[in-house]
Amino acid sequence: MEWIVIVSVIVMLALSLLKVHVIFAIIIAAIVAGMMAGMNLQDAIEMLIEGMGGQATTALSYILLGVFAAMISYTGITSILVRGLIKVLTGKKTMLVLVIAGIASLSQNVVPVHIAFIPILIPPLLKLFDQMKLDRRAVATALTFGLKAPYVMIPAGFGLLFHQTIQEGMSNNGVTLTIKEIALSLLLPGLGMVVGLLIAVFFTYRKNREAKQYVSVDSILVDHEKDKITFNSSHVFTIIAIIAALIAQILTGSLVIGALTGVILMVLFFAVPLREGDAFVQQGVGMMGTIAFVMLVASGFGNILKETGAVDALVESSSSMLAGNQAIISLILLVVGLVITLGIGSSFGTIPIIAALYVPICVAAGFSPMAIAVLIGTAGALGDAGSPASDSTLGPTSGLSADGKHHHIWDTCVPTFLHFNIPLFIFGWIASILL
Incomplete structure (x- = not known):
C-alpha cells in the first residue's frame, strides 16, 4: 500500500x-493509484471525480480572476505601468527580476x-x-518565490492561514x-528559499536566452502596441474596482466574492464595454x-491517495524503519512530505494530512514542539514549488x-524545484535538528 503514493x-x-x-498526467497517475489499491478502472475514475469538488471554489475563483484580469x-x-518599468529597468535584467520577486511577495501578505x-x-x-533576452526561467523562479516564501515565513495574509493550519x-x-513560535521555527527554512532565489x-539564469515558440497564441493580453495610452477616467474606475475587489476578498475571505466584485464594478463603472463580455470570458477562461x-x-x-490510505501507509511504514535517530527520522519525513505534496500540489491541503501522522511519530522520537512545526511546515511546503499541479x-x-x-514543466517546474525544494529541504532538515 505504501508504494501507491x-x-x-x-x-x-x-x-x-x-x-x-x-x-x-494527473489523471493517469490517479488511475494508477486507484488500480494499485485494488479498484477497477471505473471505480478509480469515480473516486477521482468525487474528489474534484474539493477544489471547486478555488477553480471558480481562478476563472473569475482571469475574466477580471x-x-x-x-x-x-x-x-x-509597464512603460514606467521599461523606462527605469530596461537593460537591468537582474534588477527587473528582483522587482518582480518583490511585487510577487506582496501578493501573499500585504495585498x-x-x-x-x-x-x-x-x-x-x-x-x-x-528584447532584453531575459531568461524567463529567472522570472518564473522570482514569481514562485513571491508566491511561496512569504507565506512560509510571515504570519500575515495567506501566511497567517498557513501558520494557523499548522497550529490546528x-x-x-x-x-x-x-x-509566533511557528513563524520563528519556519524562518530558517524560508531563508533557504531566499538563497535559492539569489x-x-x-548565477543560473543570468545569461541571455532566446525564448522558444512552443505554441501560436493570439490574444489581446499580449498586445503591446498601446504606447499612446494616457491615464484617464476609466483607469481611475479600474483602480477603484481593484481596491474594492481586494477589500471584498479580505472582509469575506473569499476569492470568488472578491473577483466577482471587481468584474461587476468594471461593468457598472463603464470601464469596459458590456458588449465585449463574451470576449472577456473567453480570454479569462483561456488564461486561467x-x-x-x-x-x-x-x-x-489527492482524494484517491487519502481515501485508499496510501498516505497513512507510506508514513507509517517509513517511521517503523527509523528507530530513534532524530536526524534520520526528520530526513525521511521530509522526503515523504515532498512526495505527497508533489502529487497533491497544495501545501495548504497537505498539512492536515501529514500533521495527524507526523505529530505522534515526532513526539515519540522526542522532537520539541518547534521542531515538529518545522517538519510539518517544511514537509507541506516541499513540492509545492516544482509540482506540475501547484498554483505556485x-x-x-x-x-x-x-x-x-x-x-510549464521545463521552464517553470524544473527550475523552481531545483532552486527552492533543495534549499528548503536542507534548511528545514537543519532547523528540525537544531530546534
Missing part, C-alpha cells in the same frame, strides 16, 4: 517531463491576491523580456504552539481555465506562456 507520483512526474499535458488589461492601465496579479502584470512585459493540525494531535538570479482544471483534477488525485507553478506559467514561448 511513490509509484503514482513518479508516473505523474515522468509523463509531465515527457511533455504530456499535466491534466492527462482580461478586463483590466483591456483598459490599458497595465501598459502605463493577499495570490496569483491574480500575474496575468495582469506579466503578459505586457513579455516583449521587454524578449498540531493542536488536534496534542501539541500546542503559538503562531542563486537563480545571479487550465489552472482551474488542473486544481480540480489534482484534488481528485501554474500561476507563473499562465503569465509567461501568454505568447506561447514558455513551457
Whole structure:
C-alpha cells in the first residue's frame, strides 16, 4: 500500500517531463493509484471525480480572476505601468527580476491576491523580456518565490492561514504552539528559499536566452502596441474596482466574492464595454481555465491517495524503519512530505494530512514542539514549488506562456524545484535538528 503514493507520483512526474499535458498526467497517475489499491478502472475514475469538488471554489475563483484580469488589461492601465518599468529597468535584467520577486511577495501578505496579479502584470512585459533576452526561467523562479516564501515565513495574509493550519493540525494531535513560535521555527527554512532565489538570479539564469515558440497564441493580453495610452477616467474606475475587489476578498475571505466584485464594478463603472463580455470570458477562461482544471483534477488525485490510505501507509511504514535517530527520522519525513505534496500540489491541503501522522511519530522520537512545526511546515511546503499541479507553478506559467514561448514543466517546474525544494529541504532538515 505504501508504494501507491511513490509509484503514482513518479508516473505523474515522468509523463509531465515527457511533455504530456499535466491534466492527462494527473489523471493517469490517479488511475494508477486507484488500480494499485485494488479498484477497477471505473471505480478509480469515480473516486477521482468525487474528489474534484474539493477544489471547486478555488477553480471558480481562478476563472473569475482571469475574466477580471482580461478586463483590466483591456483598459490599458497595465501598459502605463509597464512603460514606467521599461523606462527605469530596461537593460537591468537582474534588477527587473528582483522587482518582480518583490511585487510577487506582496501578493501573499500585504495585498493577499495570490496569483491574480500575474496575468495582469506579466503578459505586457513579455516583449521587454524578449528584447532584453531575459531568461524567463529567472522570472518564473522570482514569481514562485513571491508566491511561496512569504507565506512560509510571515504570519500575515495567506501566511497567517498557513501558520494557523499548522497550529490546528498540531493542536488536534496534542501539541500546542503559538503562531509566533511557528513563524520563528519556519524562518530558517524560508531563508533557504531566499538563497535559492539569489542563486537563480545571479548565477543560473543570468545569461541571455532566446525564448522558444512552443505554441501560436493570439490574444489581446499580449498586445503591446498601446504606447499612446494616457491615464484617464476609466483607469481611475479600474483602480477603484481593484481596491474594492481586494477589500471584498479580505472582509469575506473569499476569492470568488472578491473577483466577482471587481468584474461587476468594471461593468457598472463603464470601464469596459458590456458588449465585449463574451470576449472577456473567453480570454479569462483561456488564461486561467487550465489552472482551474488542473486544481480540480489534482484534488481528485489527492482524494484517491487519502481515501485508499496510501498516505497513512507510506508514513507509517517509513517511521517503523527509523528507530530513534532524530536526524534520520526528520530526513525521511521530509522526503515523504515532498512526495505527497508533489502529487497533491497544495501545501495548504497537505498539512492536515501529514500533521495527524507526523505529530505522534515526532513526539515519540522526542522532537520539541518547534521542531515538529518545522517538519510539518517544511514537509507541506516541499513540492509545492516544482509540482506540475501547484498554483505556485501554474500561476507563473499562465503569465509567461501568454505568447506561447514558455513551457510549464521545463521552464517553470524544473527550475523552481531545483532552486527552492533543495534549499528548503536542507534548511528545514537543519532547523528540525537544531530546534
